[in-house]
Amino acid sequence: MTFLAILGVTLPLAAVIALGFLAVWRGWFPRAAIPGVGAFVRNFAIPAAIFAGISVQDFGAVFHGGFVLAFTLASLLSFLLTYVLVRGPGGEGPTPAALLALVGSMSNGIMIGMPLVTALFGTLALATIAQQLLVENLLIIPLALLLADLGRSRVHAGQGSADQSGTARGDAGLSDRPAQRMLRVIGGVARNPIVVATLLGLAFAGLPVAVPGPVERGVALLAGSAGGLALFFVGASLYGTDLSASLNRIAAAVTVKMLLHPLIVLGAFWVVMLGWKALGWLPANPVVIHACLIIACLPTGGMLSAIATRYGQDQPVSLALAVMTLISVGSAPLTVWLVLRFQPFG
Numbered sequence: 001m002t003f004l005a006i007l008g009v010t011l012p013l014a015a016v017i018a019l020g021f022l023a024v025w026r027g028w029f030p031r032a033a034i035p036g037v038g039a040f041v042r043n044f045a046i047p048a049a050i051f052a053g054i055s056v057q058d059f060g061a062v063f064h065g066g067f068v069l070a071f072t073l074a075s076l077l078s079f080l081l082t083y084v085l086v087r088g089p090g091g092e093g094p095t096p097a098a099l100l101a102l103v104g105s106m107s108n109g110i111m112i113g114m115p116l117v118t119a120l121f122g123t124l125a126l127a128t129i130a131q132q133l134l135v136e137n138l139l140i141i142p143l144a145l146l147l148a149d150l151g152r153s154r155v156h157a158g159q160g161s162a163d164q165s166g167t168a169r170g171d172a173g174l175s176d177r178p179a180q181r182m183l184r185v186i187g188g189v190a191r192n193p194i195v196v197a198t199l200l201g202l203a204f205a206g207l208p209v210a211v212p213g214p215v216e217r218g219v220a221l222l223a224g225s226a227g228g229l230a231l232f233f234v235g236a237s238l239y240g241t242d243l244s245a246s247l248n249r250i251a252a253a254v255t256v257k258m259l260l261h262p263l264i265v266l267g268a269f270w271v272v273m274l275g276w277k278a279l280g281w282l283p284a285n286p287v288v289i290h291a292c293l294i295i296a297c298l299p300t301g302g303m304l305s306a307i308a309t310r311y312g313q314d315q316p317v318s319l320a321l322a323v324m325t326l327i328s329v330g331s332a333p334l335t336v337w338l339v340l341r342f343q344p345f346g
Contacts, residue, residue: 006333009115013231013302014325020235034236038314041229041306047197048222050137053110054201055211057130064131067284070272071292072135074265078105078256079140081264083147085252092249094151096316098144099308100249103320104256106136108301111227112328116298117291120336125291132295137198141307145189148311153184194307230302234318237305241315250320257300257320258327262335265296266344273345286345293344297335299324 023029082104086097107113109132117125189195204211211219269292273283300321308317 005119006116006336007329009112009119010325010329010332013112014322014329016228016231017235017238017322017325020232021238022235023232024236024239029236031236031239034233035309037229037233037236038306038309041226041233041303042310043193044222045226045229046303046306047193048219049110049226050133050194051197051201052216052219052223054130054133054137054198055204057126057205059202059205063134064127064284064288066272066276066281067131067269067288067292068135070269070284071131071265072139073272074261074268074296075105075135075140077264077268078261079143081260082253082256085256086249090249090252094154095148095311096249096313098147098151099304099311099313099317100253100320101147102140102144102304102307103250103253103300103317103324105140105261106300106304107132107257107261107295107298109133109295109298111231111302112298112332113291113295116332116336117294120294120340121287121291124285124287127285127288128291128295131288132292133198134202137194138202142189142192142195145192145195145307146186149188152311226303230306234302234305234321237309237314237318238322241319243319246316246319247323249316250323254320254323254327258297258324258331262293262296266293269293269345283345286343289345290339290343293339294332294335297328297331299328 020029024031024034079101083097083101086092086100087094090097090100092100109129113132114126114129117128269284269289273289276283302321305314305318305321308314
């Protein structure tokens with residue numbers, strides 16, 4: 001794939017982000033409607049896209065234990081590294097740190113990665129997208145939601161305690177106990193539409209049951225709106241952002257995602273595949289791994305801004321996505337050239 005062809009994939013995404021910003025700035029789109037767009041993307045369009053992407057996969061054909069192990073390790077390391085940097089040197093609270101940790105550990109495998117890697121490697125590269133969706137939607141996103149909800153719950157509990165003047169500490173209700181808060185948070189994560197859609201998609205992928213035709217077409221209609229609306233929402237939510245303050249907040253997440261995350265993915269696959277081969281097991285297909293390395297250099301998914309708006313953190317997440325999209329205009333072609341030139345996994 002030529003440099004111009006790669007730009008043909010990435011530049012339209014940046015253009016839709018710019019359109020969202022321009023629409024709010026010029027008054028073509030009301031600012032009051034932005035939260036509604038985010039809620040629709042988060043609760044309907046993105047879950048539909050996830051379900052549509054997973055449910056049609058042949059689970060046995062795309063699942064490789066070594067790939068999932070390596071990608072899980074790389075994603076967790078990137079997530080935890082970003083979280084620590086944002087919480088420590090960055091001085092952020094647990095809720096914004098959890099959401100920025102998503103920024104530092106997730107790639108846009110559907111909207112950017114899918115057309116890019118299939119053009120390079122063919123349909124076999126779709127196995128990369130399927131396994132990426134499994135790890136991110138079953139582990140990374142629920143982990144971030146859990147940390148974000150716990151952080152918000154602690155803040156609310158602290159405010160509630162401060163408001164109860166004259167009440168003994170031991171008289172606090174059961175709802176203020178950490179264990180009770182944890183149970184409520186876990187229940188909320190389990191009911192999250194993204195998590196539910198992932199589990200339903202896995203059920204249809206693993207069972208010899210096809211999605212009914214009318215349901216499949218209805219889901220496809222919702223899923224088709226996810227990409228454009230998510231990117232438009234990113235641009236729209238950027239309007240009014242204090243760039244000087246927000247750039248400092250997102251520096252650690254952007255650095256981890258665009259510089260360290262691809263190296264962490266490379267190292268994780270190298271270690272795991274060496275061990276896999278030493279045990280006498282069949283390593284993952286090099287094409288699938290190379291596709292994963294290329295996806296790792298891409299910016300984070302546009303859906304994260306819609307997720308972050310639930311916690312009032314959509315502006316820094318949207319700004320991080322916009323900055324990474326601009327960086328990827330140069331980094332994506334370079335990574336493609338390096339992977340195709342050296343083919344580190346054969």
